Amino acid sequence: MNYTLHQLNIFLEISRTKSITQTAEKLFLTQPAVSIQLKKFQEQFSIPLTELVGRQLYITDFGYEIAAAASKIINEVHAINYKTLAHAGKLTGKLKISVASTGKYVMPYFLSGFLQQHPGIDLVMDVTNKTKVVRSMELNQVDFSLVSTLPEKLSLHSIKLMPNQLYLVGNQQIEIDSNAPLKESLKAHTLIHREPGSATRDAMDIFLKQHDYIVAKKLELTSNEAVKQAVIAGLGLSIMPLIGIKNELQNRELQIIPIQGLPITTQWRIIYRKAKKLSPAAQAFLEFIELEHKEIIVNKFAWIKDYAKADKNKF
Structure with missing residues (x-):
């Protein structure tokens, strides 16, 4: 066997999407590149991993077994990377944030400096409407949310941004x-x-x-x-x-x-549940926001205050 992590990752995504096109889009590759890597990966096995019926790609039972193994291998590699960074004194882990849709114009500016400081942290950010943002917090699926109106019936900490x-x-x-x-x-x-x-x-x-x-x-x-x-x-x-x-x-x-x-x-606010036990990555982000958010607003969003003043004169 001589397959690569790259091939394992591609095949794992193919097993999820059952589509060369969607896999290429998800992994930011060309369709020919995905097809070539799938062919090379298949050559490592005497049993088919996929089959094409008409124009639809199907994963064989054996293919699903290989995909499950690939998932475990990739997760172990991520764990090794995290441990390496941790031993080097660098923060690792995953940060999960849900953002009300207009917040996509706001949140990246409060994340970029933090992620540059901590390259071992993976970010998962879901951009959706307010109802789904609140639901993700109710289900404890995220560390933080960015909202412009505070949800009711939840006991929350709130950091006012802008x-x-x-x-x-x-x-x-x-x-x-x-x-x-x-x-x-x-x-x-x-x-x-x-x-x-x-x-x-x-x-x-x-x-x-x-x-x-x-x-x-x-x-x-x-x-x-x-x-x-x-x-x-x-x-x-x-x-x-x-x-x-x-x-x-x-x-x-x-x-x-x-x-x-x-x-x-x-008001744009970062919120999190009072009962939430924050991971080291989430705690570090909270400390970063509390320390840096005013400077970020001055450096990145001064135009809003200036524009609002100029527009007020029209009334």
Whole structure:
């Protein structure tokens, strides 16, 4: 036998996806590269690992046994790497974080310095909507979550990071009388919403209800990126977090439309359960955030404060 860890890793992923294409995408390889490595790996065995029926790839029973063995070998190699780093005085382990979808514009900046300091730590970050973020914390599946509204009925520690401001936005062709009542100024326009369970959707619904605005026509999309592209294309208006539209504002693809009562301001917070027993990796990240978060905000997010001041003068 002369197979490599690279081949074991590729075959393990093939056993999970049953697809050369998906395996290539997951491992950032080309399809021919995956096919060649699968062929070389198969040559090590006299019993087939896979079979092709029509255009569908199937894993044989023997193939699944080899995949299970490959998983154990790869896990042992990771363990060796962790132990090596630990003996060298370097922190190791896994950090699990769930992030409300707009938080993807925030969280990487609070992770990059920490991960550079501790290269032995593996990061697992799930970006989803608020409801699923809260659920992952309820089930104790993550160490930390990044949210803009605090979940109810959970006993939590909370670290306040920075404001999350939501504005009414449209493309550059939209013209609205900001002095007219909300119902009058928006009645001719479609409003684009996030899906139920999104914190942005909740904030938008509360704002419209407070102003007794009944939506006559709306679109509902399942990500901030989809909403942003729809607004740029002229499909309607939306209330969106400022943090996610910096480039589009600078490139003049979007504009903030001044409306009384906006921006809506919430707070980005890192939360974790009070009963959570933090791993050494999680404890180190907590200490890093408490020590460094103010400097990170000044260095990476000063533009938000400056932009908010400039925009306030338009009202």
